Amino acid sequence: MSEAVRFQVRYYGPGGPGEAEGLSPGDVLLSNHPQLAGGSHLPDITVITPVFEGGRIVFFVASRGHHADIGGISPGSMPPASHCLAEEGAAVVSFKIVRDGAFQEAGITELLTAPAALAATIPGCSGTRNLGDNLSDLKAQVAANTRGIALVHELIREHGLRTVGAYMGHIQANAEGAVREMLREFSRRQGLPEVGTVTAEDQMDDGSPIRLAVTIDRADGSAVFDFEGTGPEVYGNTNAPPAVAYSAIIYALRCMVKRDVPLNQGCLAPITVRIPPHCLLNPGAEAAVVGGNVLTSQRVTDVVLRAFGAAAASQGCMNNFTFGDEGMGYYETIAGGAGAGPGWHGRSGVHTHMTNTRITDPEILERRYPVVLRAFRLRPGSGGEGRWRGGDGVEREIEFLRPLTAGILSERRSTAPFGLFGGRDAAKGLNLLLRADGRAVSLGGKATVRVGAGDVLRILTPGGGGFGAPEDCAGGGGGGGGGSGGGGSGGGGGSGGGEGSDPHPPQAEAAAVVARGSVHAWRTLQESA
Structure with a gap:
């Protein structure tokens, strides 16, 4: 903003x-x-x-x-x-x-x-x-x-105005200091040279790559985030304006610092961002972008966290579902699995990263709109296996009671949310239209379709990737329990691009975090160690 x-x-x-x-x-x-x-x-x-x-x-x-x-x-x-x-x-x-x-x-x-x-x-x-x-x-x-x-x-x-202005400056300076400290610590832990680079890459479902090189200067705790090599603007709506990339970066940085700081521009003070013109993250003025804010932003976040080895990929999508006609419109986003990290299993059935919305209560949904909610449950086994397991996605079925136009805008239907350090990838999502005459039609990741009375849309959302090899499991069950609320990823450390050996040895204290899957609790353990 x-x-x-x-x-x-x-x-x-x-x-x-x-x-x-x-x-x-x-x-x-x-x-x-x-x-x-x-x-x-x-x-x-x-x-x-x-x-x-x-x-x-x-x-x-x-x-x-x-x-x-x-x-x-x-x-x-x-x-x-x-x-x-x-x-x-x-x-x-x-x-x-x-x-x-x-x-x-x-x-x-x-x-x-x-x-x-x-x-x-x-x-x-x-x-x-x-x-x-x-x-x-x-x-x-x-x-x-x-x-x-x-x-x-x-x-x-x-x-007084002078004091208020000064304290606003102090808040930003505190955030700046926290980010510089995190960057220096990461550089030392990785054994990088005084000026060293880590890289990461992922791709959208259409094959468009998002490439990132993070060059850290340990002397002053600054970093350059360079997206050179990212795919060109697309003839579609997954283009994302630069403000979206900046938002994903500041979010990821705030997740990785070891102390809670208010979200503010100070987090970006040590950061230089380079985004080539006319690429997916810097499109022209008339390019379609509605999917960039809700889909591409998730991929940018996953790539940043991958570069720092901080967490496996989350579901990478908001699963945007709409329906309506000329006089009515409804829009919701649907939860999925959160990626696991060093010391926590990913939560199941939550929103992560760029989304934090709650879903409409079934009673209100069915009272106000011409639909029936047939199913809304977790999708067991969709989270990636690992020492720490990714969270499971969900299954949601909605039956339409009269002719409407429905739309689904989603990702991770072709490319799976990745695991890190031997953790397994999560299950991909799937969108199925179950026609009243018995046909089942796969809609792909993005589709607008006319539906009739008795048609059902079944949306299977992706899980989160696993972290660490499953054979090194430190104990504990699968992904965190269901429920609503925002999920996040944090904890720093790891090698760029998710390659190499796991830098996070098993810790007995991690068992206390497993039940909550809480980044904040994990940070607290780090600080008290």
Whole structure:
């Protein structure tokens, strides 16, 4: 989100397109363009409010919300087969959603419904299908920012602007120091030269490679993350704007440091990121990107963690499932298995990395939408075997009660989540459409399909990779138990690219972590050792 705020600062700053108009107290900005304005994908709308003190802007407060529909060629605005940004919904570079304290409902309504005008050239293209929900959610985001500004002003009144600014700087400096310390320690443990490099690679289901070389300078604890060799922009929607790669990197770094630090830009201060132009992670302005934020981001995270030998691959996907018609849209993400790491089994049936959403309660789902939830259970054996076993994915079956358009946007259907240091790969995912007449049709990883009454969609999500050879098992059962909630990966150490011998000897204390599969608990053990 920091990239989105920076863009608006430049946009309304000296020499920017909005310089003449400027920003005044009572103004609130809205943006969602992925490539031009630091966004992730179009459903993620960022609302940014300047904080004025003494007649000048001293801070910005921002909130980002995923909107269930923002137009485009399919309900839910997550089209599996989009090939350009215009097919994915309304795109906004910069708009004052609040001007002088007045909410601009007419203006934002026009922007959100604008994609309908493209229907003549883009068949099926629509404006938002849930305008009322959009407006309510945007007002909630504005209100959240207003509350944040009130808290900032309260801090300023109590401690003074200079002190507040200083402590914000201290928080960033603390995060920077933690990352530099982690990089130095990793370099020493690996026996790297003073300036040494580790590498990792993985690929998307379409074969597009994501290559990473991390060059660490132990003297100052800095690193260069170079994605040279990553595949080119694709004619599909798994392109990811640079902001997504930055987010994956900062997330992985925060997971690997040995102490809890607030997520902030200081984590990236020691890092230089190099992304070649016109590649999968730096596409053109009109490229389709809706899958990049929810799929490619997961692969970038897996590659970063692989380079550091920190954890096996998690399910690598959000399993984006949508259905609806012209007047209704529904969107959910489905859990899978988490990758194992040095001292913990991967959790089963959880969201990991770039996703943290809960799923709709069955009773609410069936009451509000024309579907029946036929099954929702763990998928035993889908996690990769290992000294520490990967978590299991899930199986979810939904029956449709009337004709609808359904879509699935997923990954890890062709390439399995990898294990590390002798750990086995996890099972791949599978999407099956069970027609009412008895036919079973494999949909692949990405598909939009017309369904009828009695049709059932069965989604089998991937597991997580194993860590360490199974024959070296330190004891304990399989993957962690089911349940919802975010999973993560952390713990540092290991050799680049997941090759070589296991650098993590068995530890008796690890048994205390197995039941929880908790990265935080494992970190605590590391710190107390």
